[in-house]
Amino acid sequence: MSLPAAFLRDAQRLIPPERRFDDPLSTLAFGTDASFYRLIPKLVLRVESEEEVITLLKLAHAERVPVTFRAAGTSLSGQAISDSVLIVLGDSWNGRDIRRGGSQIRLQPGVLGAQANAWLAPFGRKIGPDPASINACKIGGIVANNASGMCCGTAQNTYHTLAGMRLVLADGSAVDSEDAASVDAFRSSHAQLLEQLAELGRTTRANSELAAKIRHKYRLKNTTGLSLNALVDYDEPLDILTHLLVGSEGTLGFISAVTYDTVLDHPHKASALVVFPDVETCCTAVTALKSQPVSAVELLDRRSLRSVQDKPGMPAFVRELSANACALLIESRAASQSLLHEQMALIMASLAPFPVEKQVDFSTDPVVYNQLWAIRKDTFPAVGAVRQIGTTVIIEDVTFPIEHLAAGVNRLLALFEKHRYDEAILFGHALEGNLHFVFTQAFETPEQVARYSAFMDDVAQLVAVEFGGSLKAEHGTGRNMAPFVELEWGHDAYQLMWQLKRLLDPRGILNPDVVLSEDPHIHLKHLKPLPAADEIVDKCIECGFCEPVCPSKELTLSPRQRVVIWREIQAQKRAGLDASALERAFQYQGLDTCAATGLCAQRCPVGINTGDLVRKLRARTATHQGSANWLAAHFATALKGARFTLLAANGVRRVLGAPLLEKASTSLRQASGNRLPQWTAAMPQAAQPIRFTPPAADQRPRVVYLAACVSRAMGPSFSDSEQMPLIDKTRALLEKAGYQVVFPNNQDNLCCGQPFASKGYAAQADSKRRELIDALLKASRGGLDPIYCDTSPCALRLLQDGLDERLKLHDPVKFIREHLLERLEFKQQDTPVAVHITCSTQHLGESQGLIDIVQRCTSQVVIPEGIHCCGFAGDKGFTTPELNAHSLRSLKDAVQICKEGISTSRTCEIGLSQHGGIDYHGLVYLVDRVTTAKAV
Secondary structure, three states: OOOOHHHHHHHHHHOOHHHEEOOHHHHHHHOEOOOOEEOOOOEEEEEOOHHHHHHHHHHHHHHOOOEEEEOOOOOOOOOOOOOOEEEEEOOOOOOEEEEHHHOEEEEOOOOEHHHHHHHHHHHOEEOOOEOOOOOOOEHHHHHHOOOOEOOOOOOOOHHHHEEEEEEEOOOOOEEEOOOHHHHHHHHHHOHHHHHHHHHHHHHHHHOHHHHHHHHHHOOOOOOOOOOOHHHHHOOOHHHHHHHHHOOOOOOOOEEEEEEEEOEEOOOEEEEEEEEEOOHHHHHHHHHHHOOOOOOEEEEEEHHHHHHHOOOOOOOHHHHHOOOOOEEEEEEEEEOOHHHHHHHHHHHHHHHOOOOOOEEEEEEOOHHHHHHHHHHHHOHHHHHHHHOOOOOEEEEEEEEOOHHHHHHHHHHHHHHHHHOOOOOOEEEEEHHHOEEEEEEEEOOOOHHHHHHHHHHHHHHHHHHHHHOOOEOEOOOOOOOOOHHHHHHHHOHHHHHHHHHHHHHHOOOOOEOOOOOOOOOOOHHHOOEOOOOOOOOOOOOOOOOOOOHHHOOOOOOOOOHHHHHHHHHHHHHHHHOOOOOHHHHHHHHHHHHHOOOOOOHHHHHOOOOOOHHHHHHHHHHHOOOOHHHHHHHHHOHHHHHHHHHHHHHHHHHHHHHHOHHHHHHHHHHHHHHOOOOOOOOOOOOEEEOOOOOOOOOOOOOOOEEEEEOOHHHHHEEEEOOOOOOOOHHHHHHHHHHHOOOEEEOOOOHHHOOOOHHHHHOOOHHHHHHHHHHHHHHHHHHOOOOOOOEEEOOHHHHHHHHHOOOOOOOOEEOHHHHHHHHHHHHEEEOOEOOOEEEOOOHHHHHOOOHHHHHHHHHHHEOOEEOOOOOOOOOOOOOHHHHOHHHHHHHOOOHHHHOOOOOEEEEOOHHHHHHHHHHHOOEEEEHHHHHHHHEEEOOO
16 A cells, blocks of 8 residues: 555655655665564655654654654664654764763764763763663664663663653654743643543552552563553653653654763673572572672573583683583672772672582673673674574563562473474573573474464463563563563553553554554564575674664665665575666665775674675676786786876866866766766875885894885875875884884785775785785795884785784784884874774774874874764775765764874875865874984
């Protein structure tokens, strides 16, 4: 059924075409969230203001058009998908207001949870919720799902730390609980609604049996159904309304802003791992820990421990644990080191009466601490990594009353065996009786769906009926548990939820079939296929953790969406369908605009590098093998050609002037079908060839200087305040530090192979890489001398595929950190400096090293928020400049107080200079400026 013409007409007038999507590729890409459901929206609208949301809701309300709101799409129960209209948050929902020394923070719904905590960190505070997805999920989803986490419990979730809210109801009316004028206007315009809420509160509180049940249910971690506790905890109708919105999953209104009372983030922490011989002992120990100064207690059953026991860094004893072993990972935090040690002693004393099979004592050592938490964090990915292709990973989320935790664990384990989920594992936030169980499930046949249905029926009966627990503790009801809400809550409470739904959304347009559904089988419909597509990405569970670091997200596709589309293309081909239209669209959306830098792999729970898939697919269309072979064999000639082109462009600039040349370049690029690169004022001038001098016979330590091909071809731009080429500046700095600088022979013909690899010419890339390694072995006297590579992407290219162990290769950060700091005197300046941490620097593990070096150079270090990759990607800034522009769209505002920026990639610096409005240079320029040679 199509959308009403009147709604489409008015929506088109309101939302510009670049933020309106109804083509098959886009709707399929947006039809996926982190759950195991899929719905394809008829229309996707990216909104940038509350006014747009209000107008759209008024239109939807008038035309009875269902709408669903989407923030990050990391929800696990199917609450962020729609087969009608999907409203997605755009860039402009990132506002914050920090108040009262950090004790409160007001946030818009597009703010990442981790970003909110980064803003609060200088105040020693954080928001209460701490979901595992905090690096990817957004405040809108955190509030709408009443998400919690490992340390949050119930006391610090959104419901209990809510200080204020701005919301929009289904009819398009808005109210801000912190704005007296807004409240007065709303009380006037919606007096009847508020009175009905107040009356529902009064009748609920007067019903002693129902009120007691509600209070009992929320003594546990509970996100099943609507937040009925609002009716017993508050009598002011606006307070009832704002707290009803928490956990409503977009079914009662749109959350436009939220104010949190923040919580302390203690700086000192320690963790221990204690393994008990059986589940009963372990769960009894949890009861003892309930009164102790613990911030987190994570339970891991033997299955979950077994899933990670062979991972690097795991304690050896994990493999040797008994069959019924059950572990607690315990964390304690404190304001001081001395208090922390007191707490550690109290905790261990409380566990003394219990038999222990193995334990790792409390440690404040970050290495030990992180190793222990890796056990817990790797359990979910471990199941995903071993699942059969075509199955999905399901993570369920229940709560047992703490006094029944041991029985609940054992009964769940019995259900795994009954329904033959042999790979299932169990872990969870033990202090709250909150257990997660992870299993794999296929939905390809009726028998497989029936097996899942029978299992969920048994789980619902066990948790909700037998033990009086919660079927959803923190992941939200979604579609997944909507059919079981009445089973858990009973008839009266369930009907009360429907009363609230019909009061606030009388036409049922807000996220239908989520939380409340009249379809008893909604949890078995719209199940998402995960067909085989390519071994590189087949383990993808479409969680969306990769998306925040992707430069093409919101320009075209994110890594998750690339996988979704490629899976569909392959599925259509296997079914004998014509996938050519989707493939044509995917060429630009999926391949041409992918930076392929692999940052997605760092965020992926199973380490998938979607860039590897993109390079593989590019190789299929890499048809210019002859040209690639010629270029590899005549690289020095090509380098001369690049210098000549830059020289010619600069000559034209001298004649025409920069503004006219830029305008002419734009016209030529358009006329060429975007095949010609765009000239900008940040475009480099030609570099001079290296003035090679043979090594002198002196006593200075030698360093082999590997100048990247971009450094050999590209000098500073004509407008750059620094006109000394990178090679000359680097050589001067190295010599200042007392090094003798030598270059490999035949350097202009050398290349790490990255330009070939990124275009899909793997054979030529490997050939150039091997040629370079041979030259470096010779220049370094068989590895005797360290090698300095002046561009971090080239260093990464050489290191990531396994470098000859004799070679000691360093990127700029590592060499300065390990070899120059001890040889130079630093005089810190006060000028603000912007720092861009390149993708390659992140992959090399040198991000903090770069920041530390810059902090030696200046007291004011500016790291722009939300820019993880510049999108220049070697040459994408020339060939696909929209990717670079999109990735750096917020840079200029972020660095406006700076006069200079630094990086470790010459090509990245071109785009950074262009879009930041300041000159970006290599790190060596800054280090050279603030240092002198240390006296011997």
